[in-house]
Amino acid sequence: MKSITVGEVEITSLTDVEGAFFRLDQIFPGVPLDQWEPYFQRYPWAFSDQQTLLGRVGSYLLRLPGRTILVDTGVGPGGMGMHGKLLEDLESTGVKPEDINTVFLTHLHGDHLGWSVKPDGEPIFSEARYVTQAVEWEMSAPYLGAAVTGLDDLGVLDLLDGEESLSDELTAIPTPGHSPGHTSLLVSSGGEQALVAGDAIVHPAQATEPTWNIHFDMDKEQSAFTREMLLGWLEADDIPVAAGHIPGTGFGRIVREKTEPGRRYWQRLETTLDLENIPSGMILPEEANRES
Numbered sequence: 001m002k003s004i005t006v007g008e009v010e011i012t013s014l015t016d017v018e019g020a021f022f023r024l025d026q027i028f029p030g031v032p033l034d035q036w037e038p039y040f041q042r043y044p045w046a047f048s049d050q051q052t053l054l055g056r057v058g059s060y061l062l063r064l065p066g067r068t069i070l071v072d073t074g075v076g077p078g079g080m081g082m083h084g085k086l087l088e089d090l091e092s093t094g095v096k097p098e099d100i101n102t103v104f105l106t107h108l109h110g111d112h113l114g115w116s117v118k119p120d121g122e123p124i125f126s127e128a129r130y131v132t133q134a135v136e137w138e139m140s141a142p143y144l145g146a147a148v149t150g151l152d153d154l155g156v157l158d159l160l161d162g163e164e165s166l167s168d169e170l171t172a173i174p175t176p177g178h179s180p181g182h183t184s185l186l187v188s189s190g191g192e193q194a195l196v197a198g199d200a201i202v203h204p205a206q207a208t209e210p211t212w213n214i215h216f217d218m219d220k221e222q223s224a225f226t227r228e229m230l231l232g233w234l235e236a237d238d239i240p241v242a243a244g245h246i247p248g249t250g251f252g253r254i255v256r257e258k259t260e261p262g263r264r265y266w267q268r269l270e271t272t273l274d275l276e277n278i279p280s281g282m283i284l285p286e287e288a289n290r291e292s
């Protein structure tokens with residue numbers, strides 16, 4: 001089980017697709033290749049080779065007492081030329097599509113909404129309210145065509161206006177830049193917290209290099225600003241993060257090295273099961289020694 005618990009909330013990582021999708025100079029066009037060198041050493045599991053990212057399109061399943069939430073719905077049956085396996089991965093957790101009460105869409109890019117509606121326009125999660133930020137909907141809906149516009153016609157769409165509480169445990173927090181209405185989801189329960197970050201953080205190297213924007217960050221300046229703010233908060237409050245584009249489960253913490261110059265890093269959180277399944281050469285010493 002690829003899960004962490006936050007008080008009474010269980011967060012499970014689901015993967016739609018994972019693989020070598022992008023060359024580094026395509027996905028991070030502003031970053032010279034030689035600047036990646038330290039990160040090849042530190043995060044070998046996040047690269048396919050020294051020119052290519054190992055990427056993932058993931059979702060998170062949140063199980064609260066009496067409520068089941070899916071955050072993002074992947075590339076879908078044909079996005080990026082691949083057939084996503086999100087629904088199979090969901091089923092392996094014992095959850096059926098009709099068990100989902102809320103589908104929370106961090107933003108409306110094609111790799112986050114693929115399994116939202118069937119080809120006939122009916123919602124795949126038949127009992128769910130679909131939730132996203134109003135500004136995101138207004139800016140994106142004209143371009144999305146049949147992918148999600150049917151949700152509004154069906155009356156199953158709820159639009160947020162900035163920061164909003166969805167329940168005692170869940171708060172939608174705007175994290176704009178990657179897209180105008182990009183929104184992360186803060187989980188709070190039993191005195192613990194975690195953040196499902198969406199695309200505000202897509203690669204572990206960004207913990208150290210918050211100004212490294214990806215090609216798909218629509219407003220680069222805003223995106224870097226949001227990322228810096230977010231990283232500072234996550235580090236200060238030691239809040240675990242769920243990042244759907246980071247390989248494996250995408251669970252991590254923002255930590256700072258104790259010796260000078262005291263850079264900030266991503267520390268991967270994997271379950272015991274995952275650690276056993278990862279070839280030992282891919283585990284960093286700090287992670288192998290860490291409690292699971």
Ligand SMILES: [Zn+2]
Nearest residue numbers: 109111112199
């Ligand atoms: Zn994305």
